[in-house]
Amino acid sequence: MAEPQKSVLIAEIGAAHGIRGEVRVKAHTADPLAIADYGPLYDNRGGIFRVKSLRHLKDDMLVVTFEGVTDRTAAEKLNRTKLHVDRSALPPPDEDEFYHVDLIGLAVETVAGEAVGTVTEVVNFGADDLLDVRRPGGTSVYVPFTRAIVPTLDFSAGKAIIAPPEGLLEEGGEPDEEETP
Structure with a gap:
């Protein structure tokens, strides 16, 4: 599946966290834990990322496990990956707000x-x-x-x-x- 035509950047993957495939993720959503609420996430190359588990680390930083990422080596390859969702997956903005x-x-x-x-x-x-x-x-x-x-x-x-x-x-x-x- 290709990247959505009208995508919104909602998170960025950072460094690997531990040895079991977890990564640090900086969320760009009002509620950082909400990144799992919008369905699959996409990178710039059309890769699909499904959140398997997540927990709050601090501020807008999360620790996330994605389906199929099971070790530190795989997690390290994801560093600096930008994650998007299709604009249609997001709630409508409030009045005088927009994406x-x-x-x-x-x-x-x-x-x-x-x-x-x-x-x-x-x-x-x-x-x-x-x-x-x-x-x-x-x-x-x-x-x-x-x-x-x-x-x-x-x-x-x-x-x-x-x-x-x-x-x-x-x-x-x-x-x-x-x-x-």
Whole structure:
């Protein structure tokens, strides 16, 4: 079975834990133990992972045994595997909430109606989320994903409306800095 078309990252496998095939798993769900509630999990290559057992370790970290993983050697091979579920397996988000995958493919326009591009990814390099917006010419620009800069998400129209700060949409995507001698 192939990876779902509209998948949501819900966990990442870390280091092996012990000698019986257990692994540490970092959950990206509100309730870490809920990763077992969504059915089979998938990796980027279409591999299927079924939770056999799990227990809470700390915070968002779990110790998980997957079906078919019975020793430390097999568990070590799974390190850094990202686990996904099909978007349809997740509960509907609350009002004014959404999943990042719901943003992918939205057309991006300025508040003045100027076409900017299409959201291709939501990334976070440690501070805040950024929308990776592919411009019509093939270049990309990172748009800070804040309510001030992205005041409107219209999922029914398939649009994100942005109020870009000055210089964001200029060639190079960054405001010009003063040159130093």
